[in-house]
Amino acid sequence: MSSPVQLIPGAISELFASVSETQVLTLGDRYGIMAALLDETLSEEEQRAINRLLRGAIKGRIEVIKI
Template identity: 40%
Template sequence: MFDSNFSRMFNNNFNISEALTSLYVTASEVSYITQGDRELIKLTLLQDDLKEEEYRIINRLLYSIRRGWIKLVDDVQSTLVFDQPRRFLRVLDSVA
């Protein structure tokens, strides 16, 4: 699956706590997580040296998913079009 170089890079150059905190805040705002976000959670859980705070953030995300507050999506663009049309239109208006 992933080679040892990737694991070393993930451990040395990546702040897991900041990434999880950012993921939690973003997911709470937009009400979904993507496949990439799920991969981040999976890779984080495979680490040996997780802090209690990181476990709590993951548990909060999983609880929100179980309750239906956060959805799992494969494609962000389809989510913008179908689940949040008003936000998507505001983004289009700001770009134009």
């Protein structure tokens, strides 16, 4: 089965860098994470980056905003 979502190469690393710098997870960032999770070809490094972002949000180190 092919993936319905095609990620831009480097999108996860850019997202990770942006959120790490601002400590804010926007609605657009969350959609990016959702799209990445639907992609079955994520590398282990990309999966770890997403997990770190989600753990940061759960622990309150990253602010989740509605914008």
